[in-house]
Amino acid sequence: MNSTGAAAPASLELIRRLIAFATVSRESNLELIEFARAHLAAAGAVTRLTYDDDRRKANLFATLGPATDGGVVLSGHTDVVPVEGQAWRSDPFTLTERDGRLYGRGCADMKSFVAIALAFAPEFARRGLIRPLHFALSYDEEVGCLGIGRLIEDLEAAGIRPDACIVGEPTLMRPVIAHKGKVGYRCTVRGLSCHSAYAPHGVNAVEAAAEAVAYLKRMARRYRDSGPYDRGFDIAHTTVHTGVMRGGTALNIVPNECTFDFEFRNLPGDDPAAMYAEFTQYIATAIEPEMHAVDASCGFSITPLSAMPALNNTPESAVVGLAQELSGNQDFGKVSFGTEAAHFQRRGIAAVVCGPGSIAQAHKADEYVEIEQVLKCEEFMRRLMARICTTV
Secondary structure, three states, X not given: OOOOOOXXXXXXXXXXXXXXXXXXXXXXXXXXXXXXXXHHHHOOOEEEEEEOOOOOOEXXXXXXXXXXXXXXXXXXXXXXXXXXXXXXXXXXXXXXXEOOEEEOOOHHHHHHHHHHHHHHXXXXXXXXXXXXXXXXXXXXXXXXXXXXXXXXXXXXXXXXXXXXXXXXXXXXXXXXXXXXXXXXXXXXXXXEOOEHHHHHHOEOHHHHHHHHHHHHHHHHHHHHHHOOEOOOOOOOEOEEEEEEEEEOOOOOEOOOEEEEEEEEEEOOOOOHHHHXXXXXXXXXXXXXXXXXXXXXXXXXXXXXXXXXXXXXXXXXXXXXXXXXXHHXXXXXXXXXXXXXXXXXXXXXXXXXXXXXXXXXXXXXXXXXXXXXXXHHHHHHHHXXXXXXXXXX
């Protein structure tokens, strides 16, 4: 029993095991992946691994049931964000229960969903699947959805064609039919150093970068004030954000380099490529000519950091109906954070987001999931079992 007096979740021990794997994105996830692989293989699953370039991280794809086209994918990422600098009341990698909540890094985002899916795998197998049930566990979602592309490419090469995918990011078990896209960039500004007393003889990379960042801020205000809008989203417009800026060494030196990282989070109807083209056009026409007049080697270079397409389903789509049926929630929503669901959708696999916990608890100290949410997700799995198994 737990402190709420309700029955303990069937998945509690597996949640505990997964939280104990400190799979911060900078670290390997192989120990967790091998644990999950062995667990699924023991239930009769056929498993596949795809690795990153250094073979320090892997995606796991596993299938229970008949080796046919179709079926449902239960998808989640295995990495978590760091805990450094956060004031946790308990060890973030030891599951702790307090007041009807489970605390630990990844409890909300999103190891509880992964653990619940794993916990029910043996029961799915025992009851006899009439359609395939797939499990997709990825690496490096938190740093730009780096792993999922390789997993999906491997499925395409192997001719594995699921019908639908449910990504268990935290949505309070409310089906999410759309989310924004995201593209992130690093901009490097090359200037020309000199003594600050002779600043006009140099090219100040920090000031040039500041002009560019100021333009990004003007773009952000324009989208905020003029749209377009989609009121289904919690933030109803496309956003523009600069998150990191570095440059300069001393006040009396004109800085010769500055870097900053920025992102666009676009509504499904907005084109991030057009936003990028607008920004680079401004740099080329309003900032770089003055830099080149002093030294032709000065200027801007921009490299992509990450890209995540937008997810966009209609309320009437079959995958949304499936998520509503399984969650017991006829409502649906749209969110500003991105997920791997869009990568599945872009490759022709219908995808929706629905999982336990709240995104409001993710990435912060004392991250938690309500035990009630875990129980609701377990009921989700039981409804899926009734739908795709021969016995109830």
